[in-house]
Amino acid sequence: MRVLLILSILITFLPPAYSQKTIGTVSLQIGFPQDEYKQAYDATGVGLRLNLMYRPNVDVPISIGGELGYLINGSDSRFFDIYYLGFYDRYRIAATNNILTLAFKARADLLPHDKGMQFFVDGTIGTNLFFSSINVTRETFFGDSEYAGGNSTKGYWAFVWGPGAGIEIPLSKDKRTALSLKASYLFGSRTKYYTDPYIDNDGEVFFTQRESETTVLLMEAGVRFGMFNRRRR
Numbered sequence: 001m002r003v004l005l006i007l008s009i010l011i012t013f014l015p016p017a018y019s020q021k022t023i024g025t026v027s028l029q030i031g032f033p034q035d036e037y038k039q040a041y042d043a044t045g046v047g048l049r050l051n052l053m054y055r056p057n058v059d060v061p062i063s064i065g066g067e068l069g070y071l072i073n074g075s076d077s078r079f080f081d082i083y084y085l086g087f088y089d090r091y092r093i094a095a096t097n098n099i100l101t102l103a104f105k106a107r108a109d110l111l112p113h114d115k116g117m118q119f120f121v122d123g124t125i126g127t128n129l130f131f132s133s134i135n136v137t138r139e140t141f142f143g144d145s146e147y148a149g150g151n152s153t154k155g156y157w158a159f160v161w162g163p164g165a166g167i168e169i170p171l172s173k174d175k176r177t178a179l180s181l182k183a184s185y186l187f188g189s190r191t192k193y194y195t196d197p198y199i200d201n202d203g204e205v206f207f208t209q210r211e212s213e214t215t216v217l218l219m220e221a222g223v224r225f226g227m228f229n230r231r232r233r
Contacts, residue, residue, distance in 0.1 A: 021054055021055045021056075021058060022052070022053070022054050022055075022226055023052075023053050023055075023063070023224055023225065023226045024050065024051065024052045024053070024224070024225050024226055025049075025050070025051050025053075025180050025222055025223070025224040025225070026048070026049075026050050026222050026223055026225075027048070027049045027050075027180060027182070027220040027221060027222025027223075028046070028047075028048065028049075028220065028221050028222060029045075029046070029047050029048065029049040029069060029071060029218055029219070029220045030044060030045065030046055030218070030219045030220075031044065031045035031046075031047075031071055031073065031099075031216040031217070031218050031219075032044055032216060032217040032218075032219070033214075033215070033216055034185075034215040034216060034217055035213065035215050036212045036213045036215070037188065037212050037213055037214050037215050037216065039212070040210050040211075040212035041073075041074075041193075041195045041196075041210055041212070043073045043074050043097075043195070044073065045071040045072060045073030045099065045216075046071065046072060046073075047069065047070045047071035047072055047099075048069065048070055049067065049068070049069040049070075049101070049220060049222070050067065050068050050069070051065055051066065051067040051068075051105055052065045052066060052067075053065035053105065053107055061108055061109035061110075061113075062106070062107070062108055063106070063107045063108075063109075064104075064105070064106050064107075065104075065105050065107075066102070066103065066104055066105065067101065067102070067103045067104075067105050067124065067126070068101065068102060069099075069100070069101035069103075070098065070099070070100055070101070071098065071099040071100075071101070072096050072097065072098055072099075073097050073098075073099065074096065074097035074195055074196065074197055075094065075095065075096040075097070075197060076094070076095050076197040076198055076199050077092060077093065077094040077095070077199070078092070078093055078199045078203070079091065079092050079093075079139075080092075080093065080203055089138060089139075090138070090139040091136055091137065091138055091139070092136070092137045092138075092139060093134065093135075093136050093199055093203055093205065094134070094135050094136075094137075095132065095133070095134050095197035095198075095199060095205045095207070096132065096133055096135075096197065097130075097132050097193070097194055097195060097197060097207075098130070098131055098132065098133060099128050099129070099130055100128070100129040100131070101126060101127070101128050101129075101160070102126050102127055102129075103124045103125060103126025103127070103160065104124070104125050104126055105122055105123065105124050106122060106123050107120055107121070107122040107123075108120060108121055108122070116169075116170060117167060117168065117169055117170070118167070118168040118178070119165075119166070119167050120165070120166055120167075120168070121163065121164065121165045122163070122164045122165075122166075122184075123161075123162070123163055123164070124160065124161060124162055124163075124164060124184065124186060125160070125161040126159075126160055126161070127157055127158065127159060127160060128157070128158045128160050128188060128191075128214065129155045129156070129157055130155065130156045130157075130158065130191060130192075130193035130194070130214075131152050131153055131154070131155040131156070131194075132152065132153045132194040132197065132207050133150060133151070133152045133153070134150055134151050134152070134205050135149075135150040136149045136150060153194055153207065156191045156192045156193055157191065158188050158189045158190070158191040158214045159188070159189040160186050160187065160188045160189070160214070161186065161187055162184055162185050162186035162187050163184065163185060164182055164183060164184030164185070164186075164218075165182065165183060165184075166180060166181055166182030166183065166220070167180075167181050167182075168180050168181075168224055169181075171223070176225065176226060177223060177224065177225055178223070178224045179221075179222075179223065179224075180220070180221070180222050180223065180224045181220070181221055182219075182220040182221075183217070183218070183219055183220070184217075184218040184220070185215075185217055185218075186215065186216050186217075186218055187213075187215050188213060188214030188215050188216065189213065189214065190211065190212060190213045190214070191211065191214060192209060192210070192211045193209070193210060193211075193214070194207035194208065194209055194210075195207065195208050195209075195210050196208040
């Protein structure tokens with residue numbers, strides 16, 4: 001999550017000289033399991049997705065780039081009071097199922113650049129890393145949280161690929177920012193993964209291991225930065 005935040009800040013301050021060729025999109029993503037994946041673990045995932053795209057030639061509507069995504073599709077958390085040295089400390093234990101995505105993308109714009117809206121199609125090919133994590137935080141007297149420790153399970157990789165289509169609606173006259181709405185159907189290979197996080201009364205954390213193909217229908221809504229900052233002559 002910290003990586004996504006840092007990259008999104010960098011996108012906002014891209015130099016104007018490169019904004020015609022470089023775009024970045026930060027989106028909220030919702031993933032809906034499909035087919036065998038849905039039968040094995042029908043849990044909707046929510047997270048963030050960031051892509052950076054580069055257009056080698058401003059007169060050709062083709063862009064290439066990369067994408068980073070983080071999705072949580074299951075969680076559980078509980079609070080525990082622990083008596084220590086005459087004081088009670090309150091701790092929060094949280095367990096989540098996570099999917100980290102790293103992918104290559106290619107995009108084609110379908111309308112001339114002088115039009116108000118832009119329709120586009122793209123293709124994605126990359127990997128998903130399935131892992132589960134446990135984090136412990138201590139609640140302070142002032143209501144803040146201090147990180148106290150954590151751990152992650154073994155990760156399992158899956159190959160992912162598929163098409164997508166979307167629309168961009170400009171939010172400024174110079175088209176530097178736009179609302180981006182997109183849907184993708186991403187085929188995922190068979191892999192193992194953990195599901196159904198559960199924390200018992202003693203603070204023990206349990207997961208269920210499953211195995212299936214990992215195809216998802218991905219819906220995204222976000223903001224695109226950096227395109228066409230300078231007027232074309």
